[in-house]
Amino acid sequence: MSMVYEQSTRVVLVPHWLSAxxxxxxxxxxxxxxxxADLPATTADRLVDVLTELHVARARDVVWPSSTARVxxxxxxxxDTLPVRLSAMELACTLSLPELxxxxxxxxxxxxxx
Amino acid sequence: MxxxxxxxxxxxxxxxxxxxxxxxxxAATRLAATGVPGLCLQVxxxxxxxxxxxxxxxxxxxxxxxxxxxxxxxxGADLGPAGLDRALREHLTRRPxxxxxxxxxxxxxxxxxxxxxxxxxxxxxxxxxxxxxxxxPHPFTSAxxxxxxxxxxxxxxxxxxxxCTVEGPxxxxxxxxxxxxxxxxxxxxxxxxRSAELGLLLADGSVVVTPGRPVAWAPRAVAARLAGxxxxxxxxxxxxxxxxxxxx
Numbered sequence: 584m585s586m587v588y589e590q591s592t593r594v595v596l597v598p599h600w601l602s603a604x605x606x607x608x609x610x611x612x613x614x615x616x617x618x619x620a621d622l623p624a625t626t627a628d629r630l631v632d633v634l635t636e637l638h639v640a641r642a643r644d645v646v647w648p649s650s651t652a653r654v655x656x657x658x659x660x661x662x663d664t665l666p667v668r669l670s671a672m673e674l675a676c677t678l679s680l681p682e683l684x685x686x687x688x689x690x691x692x693x694x695x696x697x
Numbered sequence: 698m699x700x701x702x703x704x705x706x707x708x709x710x711x712x713x714x715x716x717x718x719x720x721x722x723x724a725a726t727r728l729a730a731t732g733v734p735g736l737c738l739q740v741x742x743x744x745x746x747x748x749x750x751x752x753x754x755x756x757x758x759x760x761x762x763x764x765x766x767x768x769x770x771x772x773g774a775d776l777g778p779a780g781l782d783r784a785l786r787e788h789l790t791r792r793p794x795x796x797x798x799x800x801x802x803x804x805x806x807x808x809x810x811x812x813x814x815x816x817x818x819x820x821x822x823x824x825x826x827x828x829x830x831x832x833x834p835h836p837f838t839s840a841x842x843x844x845x846x847x848x849x850x851x852x853x854x855x856x857x858x859x860x861c862t863v864e865g866p867x868x869x870x871x872x873x874x875x876x877x878x879x880x881x882x883x884x885x886x887x888x889x890x891r892s893a894e895l896g897l898l899l900a901d902g903s904v905v906v907t908p909g910r911p912v913a914w915a916p917r918a919v920a921a922r923l924a925g926x927x928x929x930x931x932x933x934x935x936x937x938x939x940x941x942x943x944x945x
Contacts, residue, residue: 596922635866635919635922636922638865638866639864639867639919641864645862645869645871645911646907646912646923646931647907647910647927650928
């Protein structure tokens with residue numbers, strides 16, 4: 584039983600806006616990395632979570648399209664740009680992969696500007 | 698000095714159309730004179746609060762024409778006599794559903810209910826045009842009739858054609874009419890069996906429900922990830938609890 588005054592920290596998921604091409608490239612590099620033999624098990628778990636999150640982002644857009652549509656209206660991005668919500672550990676595991684292509688790496692670190 | 702274009706644009710935006718209450722009362726009188734099949738219309742021509750009384754079987758609905766006159770200009774409808782007639786007829790589709798109509802055509806869907814409006818409950822809804830009207834049992838309806846209507850609505854909801862889309866581990870249920878998407882949850886066992894054929898393991902899954910939007914069905918952790926920190930209100934619950942939700 585935890586003390587009353589202890590705050591239970593929740594994992595914060597930060598949205599990263601990725602276009603369809605970025606998401607496909609990310610999925611390909613994740614699948615390549617998962618077939619590697621020397622990948623640590625914890626990293627593999629988190630990469631599987633990122634793969635799930637790519638599907639979940641599309642499902643979220645089907646069920647609640649209006650909030651992402653509003654953002655896309657203001658910024659003028661493509662209609663298939665979706666926010667992918669990653670925790671800090673998942674982002675770190677993804678960025679540590681050498682298979683990650685430079686455009687996806689830039690999209691995940693710098694944020695979209697076009 | 699502002700450019701010449703901007704003051705002119707401001708003037709057009711300030712031009713507010715108003716709907717004259719006398720015109721609306723005249724249109725209501727014309728409608729009552731022509732009559733609508735199945736309804737009994739009566740215009741209450743009070744100077745301050747004119748109203749249109751719509752009576753259908755056991756339901757009596759009162760349309761406050763002053764409020765309607767305030768709402769009409771913002772809908773962009775034509776405010777001439779023909780336009781007002783059309784607007785009144787279209788407003789009549791919002792009348793409450795009668796017991797007979799609910800028994801004949803009602804479909805069970807999930808809707809917001811409860812004192813704070815954030816609990817889910819089953820409700821019998823009747824489709825009118827592209828709108829769904831919820832049915833509330835009349836105080837004089839017998840309990841047996843209410844149960845019969847609810848059972849018939851649940852059976853009809855299980856028959857609604859549902860489009861299943863698989864998105865990784867998530868199953869998305871959608872219907873042709875978006876407001877009827879939650880009707881598929883009236884028979885969740887069918888969906889579980891179907892998803893087993895498609896290769897998804899949803900027997901332990903949770904359902905993310907937003908009334909009026911497609912339903913997402915996924916294993917518990919994935920569903921929590923889908924629903925977490927969303928802006929729109931939604932409810933996440935295990936699918937076995939769907940049958941236990943109360944009725945409105």
